[in-house]
Amino acid sequence: MAAQNLYILHIQAHGLLRGQNLELGRDADTGGQTKYVLELAQAQAKSPQVQQVDIITRQITDPRVSVDYSQAIETFAPKGRIVRLPFGPKRYLRKELLWPHLYTFADAILQYLAQQKRTPTWIQAHYADAGQVGSLLSRWLNVPLIFTGHSLGRIKLKKLLEQDWPLEEIEAQFNIQQRIDAEEMTLTHADWIVASTQQEVDEQYRVYDRYNPERMLVIPPGVDTDRFCFQPLGDRGTVLQQELARFLRDPNKPQILCLCRPAPRKNVPALVRAFGEHPWLREKANLVLVLGSRQDINQMDRGSRQVFQEIFALVDRYDLYGSVAYPKQHQADDVPEFYRLASHSGGVFVNPALTEPFGLTILEAGSCGVPVVATHDGGPQEILKNCDFGTLVDVSRPANIAPALATLLSDRDLWQRYHQNGIEKVPQYYAWDQHVNTLFERMETVALPRHRAVSFVRSRKRLIDAKRLVISDIDNTLLGDRQGLEELMTYLDQYRDHFAFGIATGRRLESAQEILKEWGVPSPNFWVTSVGSEIHYGTDAEPDISWENHINRNWNPQRIRAVMAQLPFLELQPEEDQTPFKVSFFVRDRHDTVLREVRQHLRQHRLRLKSIYSHQEFLDILPLAASKGDAIRHLSLRWRIPLDNILVAGDSGNDEEMLKGHNLGVVVGNYSPELESLRNYERVYFAQGHYANGILEALKHYHFFEAIA
Known part of the structure; x- marks a missing residue:
C-alpha cells in the first residue's frame, strides 16, 4: 500500500529561488538545478499521496537582488511552499562562500521543524552544500535522505585542470576540496542518490570513494510540456x-x-x-x-x-x-x-x-x-x-x-x-509525473517511517524544567584552574533553578564521574560521554536508550578494528578506553593529513562512520550519527530547549561539531590549534581566559542569563 500524508523537505541552499519568474542564468547559482528543484516540488505537490512539500532555502535581504528573496514564506502550489530561513550575513553570497555558515543553516532548519512540530517523511538535498546540510538533518532526525548532485566537484576539478587552471586558483575561487569532501560525506549518508542518466553514474559518481552502485537511482527529470511545446507565436x-x-x-x-x-x-x-x-x-x-x-x-x-x-x-x-x-x-x-x-x-x-x-x-x-x-x-x-x-x-x-x-x-x-x-x-x-511515481515507488523500499530518535511531542519528563543548558568539555576546559572553577560554580549557582548543567567529554562515564568528584564538581544533570556516543542522566547515570537505538545503525566494532589495523600510524588504545560505541586509537606518527587518510581509508572499505582527531594524538571512530554535536541536538529536541539557549564550551578538535552551529560556542583561551578554523564563525566566542575562567567570561559576554535574571 502506498504511503500517504507524505511531508517532503527539499533543501536548496543559495537562496535565489522563487515560485514565479525564475532568474535563470542570472549568475552561476541560477542554472538548471533551480528549475529542476521547483518543477520537481510542483509535481510532488500535485500527488494525492503528498500532504506538504517544503523547499527550504536561504533568506536574503540585499538591495542588489529582488525583495522576493527576503519573503519568509512563499506558496508556489496548494501543497507547496518555499521557506526562507536566515543564516550567515543578510546579503547575497555566491554558493562558494556559504560553507562556513551551513551548520547554522542545518540548525535553523531543525528549529523550524521543531516549531512546526513536524518531521519530514524524507529529505531531498540538491547540490553539495545542501547535501552536507541534509546529511546532518538525516542523522539528527533519523529520516531518509535523497541526494541529487546536479554537478559534481571532482568532474569540475578535472575539466578545469584540463583547461590549464592552476590548482591554487581553482581552490581559491571554488573551494573545490570542501565541495568534494561534502559530496563524499553526502554519498555516505544518502539512502538514494538520484542521477539523470546512466552516464552520470558510470562516469561521474563512480570516481568517488563513497560511490555505491546499490544506492544509485537513475530517474530523468521531466519537462513542463504545457509551457514547452510547439505552437504559434504569442x-x-x-x-x-x-x-x-x-x-x-x-x-x-x-x-x-x-x-x-x-x-x-x-x-x-x-x-x-x-x-x-x-x-x-x-x-x-x-x-x-x-x-x-x-x-x-x-x-x-x-x-x-x-x-x-x-x-x-x-x-x-x-x-x-x-x-x-x-x-x-x-x-x-x-x-x-x-x-x-x-x-x-x-x-x-x-x-x-x-x-x-x-x-x-x-x-x-x-x-x-x-x-x-x-x-x-x-x-x-x-x-x-x-x-x-x-x-x-x-x-x-x-x-x-x-x-x-x-x-x-x-x-x-x-x-x-x-x-x-x-x-x-x-x-x-x-515527464515529471513519471519521475515522481518512480521515486515514490523506490522510497517504499526504505522503512517509512523509521524509528524516530526524537519526538517533537512534549515529553512528560522535562529536564528539570530548564530554560537553558550550559555544556562543557571536561579536560582543559572545565578543569585546569581550581580558583577559576570555584568562581564559575558560584556564578552558576545564582541561576540554578533556570538551567541544566551537563558535560560533553571524550572520557568514559566512569572516568568522567571520578575526575569531577576529585575536583569537587557537583554531579551534572546529564552526561555526554565517549565523544558523544553515550548520554546519561542525573546522579544515577540513567542511560538514554533512544540515543543508543539511534546511533546503532551499521555499527560493527570488530570490523572497524580489523580495517584500521592496516594503517601503520595508528595504535589501538587499551581495552579500558574502548566503549560499546567508540573505537579509540593513539596516533603514533603525527602529520597534517592524518584525518584525510583515515577518512579515505574508511571510504575505500565502505564503512559509513565518523572519525574525530583531537589533541594531535587521539583518534576516535564512532557511529555515523554519533558525536558531541549530534548528542547536543538530540538533547535540544528531546527536551525542547532552543539551540539559542544552549551554551557549549570546548578546547579541542573533538569539540568542533558541538561548538559550531546555532548554539552559542566558547573556545577557552588554552585551546588546541585544531579549533583555529572556527574564528570566522559568528556564534563562536574565543575567550581570553583559560579553563573555567574562559567559560565564565563567555557567559558574561553573551549575557546568557540576563533574560531570566
Whole structure:
C-alpha cells in the first residue's frame, strides 16, 4: 500500500529561488538545478499521496537582488511552499562562500521543524552544500535522505585542470576540496542518490570513494510540456522577435539558438568562433545568444565577465555585427518563446557545453520542435538515443560544430524528422509525473517511517524544567584552574533553578564521574560521554536508550578494528578506553593529513562512520550519527530547549561539531590549534581566559542569563 500524508523537505541552499519568474542564468547559482528543484516540488505537490512539500532555502535581504528573496514564506502550489530561513550575513553570497555558515543553516532548519512540530517523511538535498546540510538533518532526525548532485566537484576539478587552471586558483575561487569532501560525506549518508542518466553514474559518481552502485537511482527529470511545446507565436514571441531584429541585418534567416548561463564550461565562445569561421553559416543563418540577464558585465563574476568579453572580441574579430544577437534581458516566461522563434524560423538549438550532466535545455528545445546539435559529453547521449531529434558532436574542437549545424540547416528532410521527433517523443520519455511515481515507488523500499530518535511531542519528563543548558568539555576546559572553577560554580549557582548543567567529554562515564568528584564538581544533570556516543542522566547515570537505538545503525566494532589495523600510524588504545560505541586509537606518527587518510581509508572499505582527531594524538571512530554535536541536538529536541539557549564550551578538535552551529560556542583561551578554523564563525566566542575562567567570561559576554535574571 502506498504511503500517504507524505511531508517532503527539499533543501536548496543559495537562496535565489522563487515560485514565479525564475532568474535563470542570472549568475552561476541560477542554472538548471533551480528549475529542476521547483518543477520537481510542483509535481510532488500535485500527488494525492503528498500532504506538504517544503523547499527550504536561504533568506536574503540585499538591495542588489529582488525583495522576493527576503519573503519568509512563499506558496508556489496548494501543497507547496518555499521557506526562507536566515543564516550567515543578510546579503547575497555566491554558493562558494556559504560553507562556513551551513551548520547554522542545518540548525535553523531543525528549529523550524521543531516549531512546526513536524518531521519530514524524507529529505531531498540538491547540490553539495545542501547535501552536507541534509546529511546532518538525516542523522539528527533519523529520516531518509535523497541526494541529487546536479554537478559534481571532482568532474569540475578535472575539466578545469584540463583547461590549464592552476590548482591554487581553482581552490581559491571554488573551494573545490570542501565541495568534494561534502559530496563524499553526502554519498555516505544518502539512502538514494538520484542521477539523470546512466552516464552520470558510470562516469561521474563512480570516481568517488563513497560511490555505491546499490544506492544509485537513475530517474530523468521531466519537462513542463504545457509551457514547452510547439505552437504559434504569442504576443510575447512577437515582442521578442522585434527585440532580436535590433541586432540582425536579416531577421528572417534561420536562427542558431544558444540558451545557457555565461559560464566558462558552457563553451559559448567556441560556438561564436565556429560560426565566424564558416562562410555558409554566416550567409544562411543568424546566431542568437540568450545568456541570462545582465546589467553591467563589469559587475558580474569573473567567469561570466570573461565569457562576455571573449564573445564581444570574437564578434569584432569576425565582423559578425548584424549576424549575432545577444539580448541583455529576458524573463523566465520568455524561454519557451525563444525556442518557438527558432523552430518557426527553421533553425537549430545548440548546446556546446564542455560537460553536461543532463541537458534540460535540449529537452525543452526538442519539445518545442527545434532540432539540436549537442555536446557528446554526458546526458545528451541518452536524450538523443531515446528521442532522436538531433546530432552529437565533440565540441572541444570548434571546427566540429559548424559542419553539424550546416547539415541540419541545409537538409530539410532531416530537419523535419528531428522537428517531429522532438515534439512527439520528449513528452513520452521525460515527464515529471513519471519521475515522481518512480521515486515514490523506490522510497517504499526504505522503512517509512523509521524509528524516530526524537519526538517533537512534549515529553512528560522535562529536564528539570530548564530554560537553558550550559555544556562543557571536561579536560582543559572545565578543569585546569581550581580558583577559576570555584568562581564559575558560584556564578552558576545564582541561576540554578533556570538551567541544566551537563558535560560533553571524550572520557568514559566512569572516568568522567571520578575526575569531577576529585575536583569537587557537583554531579551534572546529564552526561555526554565517549565523544558523544553515550548520554546519561542525573546522579544515577540513567542511560538514554533512544540515543543508543539511534546511533546503532551499521555499527560493527570488530570490523572497524580489523580495517584500521592496516594503517601503520595508528595504535589501538587499551581495552579500558574502548566503549560499546567508540573505537579509540593513539596516533603514533603525527602529520597534517592524518584525518584525510583515515577518512579515505574508511571510504575505500565502505564503512559509513565518523572519525574525530583531537589533541594531535587521539583518534576516535564512532557511529555515523554519533558525536558531541549530534548528542547536543538530540538533547535540544528531546527536551525542547532552543539551540539559542544552549551554551557549549570546548578546547579541542573533538569539540568542533558541538561548538559550531546555532548554539552559542566558547573556545577557552588554552585551546588546541585544531579549533583555529572556527574564528570566522559568528556564534563562536574565543575567550581570553583559560579553563573555567574562559567559560565564565563567555557567559558574561553573551549575557546568557540576563533574560531570566
